[in-house]
Amino acid sequence: MIRTIHTTKSEFGRYLPEKFVFIGYASFEERSSVIPLAIEKERIKQAYVFRSKGNCDKEAAKSINVYLNDCVDFIELEISDSISTAREITKTVKKILLDNNIFLVVDITTFTHETLLILLKLIMSNKEKFNSVYYLYNGADKYSVSEELDKAWLSKGCKDVRNVIGYPGLMRPVAKNCLILLTGFELERATRLIELIEPDRLLLGNAEDPISSNNAELMQHFKNKFEVWKNNYNSINCSSFDFSCKDVEKTINILTDIINSNKEENCIIVPLNTKLSTIAAGIVAIQNKNIQVCYSIPETYNINNYSSPSSNVTVVSLV
Structure with a gap:
């Protein structure tokens, strides 16, 4: 519960x-x-x-x-x-x-x-x-305090991707790989992540429900960027979905429905949004040991103005 x-x-x-x-x-x-x-x-x-x-x-x-x-x-x-x-x-x-x-x-x-x-x-x-x-x-x-909207950033680059210890998943060699991304304000990081994993199928999560109304404008800015960015992947099997930044149970239910609709594939989840949605991703993977969870290692953080x-x-x- x-x-x-x-x-x-x-x-x-x-x-x-x-x-x-x-x-x-x-x-x-x-x-x-x-x-x-x-x-x-x-x-x-x-x-x-x-x-x-x-x-x-x-x-x-x-x-x-x-x-x-x-x-x-x-x-x-x-x-x-x-x-x-x-x-x-x-x-x-x-x-x-x-x-x-x-x-x-x-x-x-x-x-x-x-x-x-x-x-x-x-x-x-x-x-x-x-x-x-x-x-x-x-x-x-x-987020990205004191920086103009079109220059807002939290991290840059992606040095590597690694499996999170405790979430190895069951990767079947004959099955196709489905990458499920819970994106946030770090589309550059997500781009490099996709390049490294090279999934057969890509499900791009777009965040909704800002925790603070002060971030509504920034979220809308990145939602607009998201809609343009996802078109870069029209050449592969790609679709998008919405998930909640702040409602753990809602995001668990959304991810569970996605997993249940893709049982024949190797599902890999990478959370790149709030820690509340990360909790949701972790719970889904703990409940279904077939799911692998990965972490993308950023090149650098916006340390001085992160939040x-x-x-x-x-x-x-x-x-």
Whole structure:
């Protein structure tokens, strides 16, 4: 059962357990500290905060450390090394599972898609050991901050594509490959991804339901670009569909219907949109072990202007 609540930074604590273990991710985004600093620290039994080596907002990490200093452990991840990353996340989850009465709260806001999917698989694989699990997401007030609409960008390029650990899928050599993309504002990244995978069939997801109304204009701008961009793939078997940025259950249902309509193909999902839609993609793949999930590694991020925080917080309960 999935329960989703769209609330605010000042109100989300009402929907959480009285005491819980907290997991977060300190990235280069200012948003990575919004939720940790808004939680009453007396409610946190222990906090585990991941951070990427050399790719972390030092001020955000510092503010989290100062606020939660007596109950927080920072775990550094070498995100270029997926095996090492999965090992560190696994060690953290195993440590949490030593407790017998676990209420878990995860701030998914600034995880990479890959690290979030790895964590999700570990939690879902041990779901009977948790009393409850809540995923929190602080939607961006704006993306590509202070940049003109036609110059907005979040990342550039795609160095490589790799299978996300825990989501190998069942790839049948005689079956055709169907690539399902949940696109966002990173069409350049998606373009290179398609070139690398060379699918027989391509399903391009176009995002709807902006979490913040402030992003409506930017979403419309990229929707217009999407409509032009998808015409580049008329020479292959290509179609498009809409999915929700913020409604996990809705996106799960959409993806499930797509998978059920393509049972004879090898289905590969690549989420490139919000972490809420990434959760949806991960759940669909966990429920159907035939599905492979891949991660596209960007060349660079718009570190200085990626996003600004909003006052919105989405609470998703899965266990």
